[in-house]
Amino acid sequence: MERRRSLPDVLAGAIFILIGGAFVAGALGYELGTPLRMGPGAFPLLVGAIMAALGLAIVVKGLVAGEMISFGPVPWRAVAAIVLALLFFGFTVRGLGFVPASAVTALLATLASTRVRPLAAVAVTAGLTVAGTLIFVVGLQLRIPLLGPWLGF
């Protein structure tokens, strides 16, 4: 066996170091307290430091004897469409109301697939909006107005 460098390992380790470091930095801004009365910063500091150390170990291992995993392709279109769909829902559900927010979210989500046809996307959107309204608003009595204040209701 020869040295195997593993990019995914290094990336994973870097993410752990980064997030661990961020939590450590944040924790230092809070009171650390004493062992008898630990302040709010102590526990995150401890765990953050452990995680950063683990991340470092993963990076080192990834450079010396990494796991052989291929990272594979990234479906950029799907990532963009789904992120937009979720953000849109969170941002507009209060203002636009349940039905318009759901419809746009569903439409954006269907666009994530590269093989979607326009007519099919519209049909799926309509179907899901009706189903969502029936299940959540009619069935589960969810208290979200069907049409929101932004539309003049």
Added chain:
Amino acid sequence: MELLDNLALGFSTALLAQNILYCFVGVLLGTAVGVLPGIGPTATVAMLLPITFSFEPVTALIMLAGIYYGAQYGGSTTAILINLPGESSAAVTALDGHEMARRGRAGAALATAAVGSFVAGTVATVVLAVAAPPLARVALRFGPAEYFSLVLFGLIVSIALARGTALKALAMIALGVLFGTVGQDIYTGTPRFVFDQRELYGGIDFVSVAVGMFGVAEILRNLEDERTRTAVVSTVKNLWPTREDRRRIVGPILRGTGLGSALGVLPGGGHVLASFTSYAVEKRISKRREEFGHGAIEGVAGPESANNAAAQTSFIPLLTLGLPAHPVMALMVGAFIVHGITPGPNVIIDEPALFWGLIASMWIGNVLLVLLNLPLIGMWVRMLRIPYQVLFPMIILFASIGTYSLGFNAYDVYAIVFFGILGYILIKCGCEPAPLLLGFVLGPLLEENLRRALIISRGDASVFLTRPISAVLLALAAAALVVAVLPAIRRRREVVFAEEE
């Protein structure tokens, strides 16, 4: 007899018309979502979880248990019919189950799975009813130091069974624990890591974490390559196993039930261990060893029973110690907390109707599962043909509505995006999401008990080693850690040695 009184109380709760109804709805929904390709039991429960929050606690938890059984059975169905197990424990079923399906015996395989699950579920429910109360009494004597060590032990053991390297699993646990600290500190009320956003003061909702990590990340993975779709076995006929089959499955079902009941109690994925062990045992003692891997019915009956029995007994650590044994149980903890109940030894005393009602409804859930699935197998097969292009927008939409409805907080929906992307990248790097979820749910417990134990001991950290139960648990945790990391070290040494030659 106390046990009978308790069970009577349980059945009187579980047999209320609305509880049976929602148990049924849960099983139905769980199976319906569980048979969808690429969605395992954890993802199913995570996605359906928000629906249950609008009910009373007992009803909601009964429904959730129903969803879990349904999801598990649905996962076995996809494993048998299209060789696509939703989670690692169903992977064993796929070995022989899918071979049977390819030989036109899908009906027999599905029926065997259903009957095996039912027998296992019945036995394991009794085990749970007998074993839980004494364990809860022991657990009541646990102080903060014992709890801290116990939670740590549970977290460490969970990595031993995760795929991928132990280092990554450990880091994922730590990451989950860290995200669990977001929000107001329990002792001082100081808001931590909230970036001045009032909406984050309550912390990150675990539903967002679960839906993001298991739902969104999984969808993104499936959309990487839209062409790979396995052919579905289209017709299922001859549902009933032949007389020969029936004779052959009795032994495996009973052995699988025993193994599963015992191993399910282990924290950290006992059900996976149970189904693998059962398969290995059946293969070893079988007279027709060469049939295994080519459609041996014993290879379906044993692991399926073991899996289901373990699913049942994994409620024991949850209900007695408040310690989830695997990701689905972590979701159950979240559900308990949403309803204002802290899972643990107190549940059995404070909420006897809930505790025994839940146990009784497990058995009822298993009955419903058989009644539902044998006649409806044809319908589940058709569900397998729902195009993915309809399926994933549905998951996205319903997940955002469900998560938003938890607290009418848009940040919960934004959190799905964050955890979806983070989860997707980490999964692509070979990290498993399950340890993160366990860490997220158990992290606050870990911190609270650590701080409380230190306050009681006047800041003396040796309390964790001087109290015997705590010391034993820590020793076990250390041993588990060594066992989990050891293979990695050995492999590294092999690499080094190979280089020197």
